[in-house]
Amino acid sequence: MFEVTMPSLGADMEEGTLIDWLVEVGDSVEKGEAIAEVDTQKSALEIEAWSAGIVRKLLVEPGETVAVGTPIALFSAEDEAAEELPAEQPASTATATASVQADEPPAPEPTVSQTADADAAPTIQTQSQPTGKPGRARVSPAARKLAGERGIDLTGLKGSGPGGAITLADVEQAGEPRASDTPSEMRQAIAATMSRANRDIPHYYLGTQISLQHATIWLESTNATLPMAQRIVMPTLLIKAVALALEKFPEMNGFYVDDGFRQGSGIHVGVAVSLRTGGLVAPAIHDANRLSLERLNQALTDLVARSRGGGLKRAEFADPTITITNLGDQGVDTVFGVIYPPQVALVSFGNIAVRPLVQDGELRALPCVYAGLSADHRVTDGRRGAMFLNKIKSLLQKPEKLARIP
Incomplete structure (x- = not known):
């Protein structure tokens, strides 16, 4: 069993916000495969698995902001038995995999969204999901970020990409930028970094x-x-x-x-x-x-x-x-x-x-x-x-x- 932690995606990065998981509990992941999308305030990026394994537990929910080095998931080696998981994990794992094992998807639990982007942003369907199964559409990181900046609800947006994926062009066509008196997160991050540098x-x-x-x-x-x-x-x-x-x-x-x-x-x-x-x-x-x-x-x-x-x-x-x-x-x-x-x-x-x-x-x-x-x-x-x-x-x-x- 090994931990996947929030990586440092820049020399001055101290924390990151999980936008979405690209894998589910039980998925087999290859080394270098994208497993999650993370917002560094400067850009939305995919993070990759540094080693092959099986996803055993997702420790951080989309929308959560955690410090660099914080464990965000638990993986096990391909030949490591599921019984070897720590004692407190099987219940969580069963809950996390219920949507895959059950005939009908469970009712969503109420959550408090941290940002409009995290609230509206759908997670990505994995190949383990049948075509007709209820799920949320794939959204590119660039499209997700622009939607958050413009206040566009992605849940009702039809994607033009492969498999109905929502692309940057789809978001650009969905509406004009909303007026805002506050700078974007990226502009705030740039301002903070450049002020410190000066x-x-x-x-x-x-x-x-x-x-x-x-x-x-x-x-x-x-x-x-x-x-x-x-x-x-x-x-x-x-x-x-x-x-x-x-x-x-x-x-x-x-x-x-x-x-x-x-x-x-x-x-x-x-x-x-x-x-x-x-x-x-x-x-x-x-x-x-x-x-x-x-x-x-x-x-x-x-x-x-x-x-x-x-x-x-x-x-x-x-x-x-x-x-x-x-x-x-x-x-x-x-x-x-x-x-x-x-x-x-x-x-x-x-x-x-x-x-x-x-x-x-x-x-x-x-x-x-x-x-x-x-x-x-x-x-x-x-x-x-x-x-x-x-x-x-x-x-x-x-x-x-x-x-x-x-």
Whole structure:
């Protein structure tokens, strides 16, 4: 018998709210299979089983908020007999499995809902349920979160997804956002984290203008030989340049914890992604320095799509060692962000535009981008920060080197 606990889905996460169980008591679960949906205030995520087993007891009800590390379920190994459950558990287990064993579903017990979202949100049917059996419809995490923000009752909403699943598009079509004088939970969480970062982290800021002439020419030449779906975008080059620069400046890659710097175990670049429902997330591309440009480009495209579709994995939230933010698509020239604690640096990029630049003694009009660095003065100083930015700049002048696989 082993416990499944509320996982840490981010370095600053202290508690999580169980949105829904994706399994029932008695289900056989494979390692890596999604077992529950959890709201971290920043995003709704699925958590996965870290080991195969059989669900013996669900300890937390949907809507409950518990601290990280709190047991939320009991599993047993496939070959572990049910009789080996602790003495106080068979009654609870029998109650939990009654809906599967009984001919008719039991009457629901009255509960006090903690949020409108938890009250309206249906649980997911498992494959063990027959098609015609009464049950609640499947709802994607993104759809559930948007419904809560807009005050939409999901119980009467017909889903257009597989098996009647309610999708984000279904919720978007169900009504306009309700007027509210209070910020969303995500906005409150972002406000709390950024306020703490501004208060506790002694930031310093540096910026430089980088010519992308060589990178632009190289990209055009390379993409001419690739199918449309595989063509590399400029943000991929920027991420790879930052990742390789971190190999030379490891003090920018890690965390400030327990009054000291701890270097990251790898170069896991967090990419800031704005969400359609408001707010942002910054999941990680793992070992970005070791990926080919093609794989990095695929990883970036996939990460953005899953961020906005509510399909991120636990590990992608838990361990970014640095964050990159890019507001170039919004026409912003310069960006100086707030470091996401406990990280110690944030790299930012603005709009890529043709600007006047003196090169080889001549004034020329070249495609350029402004790069910014926000860094923690407890770990590095301005000189090292400037050298780090200059390393990024030099790597972007030789884009063919970015294509090499270590």
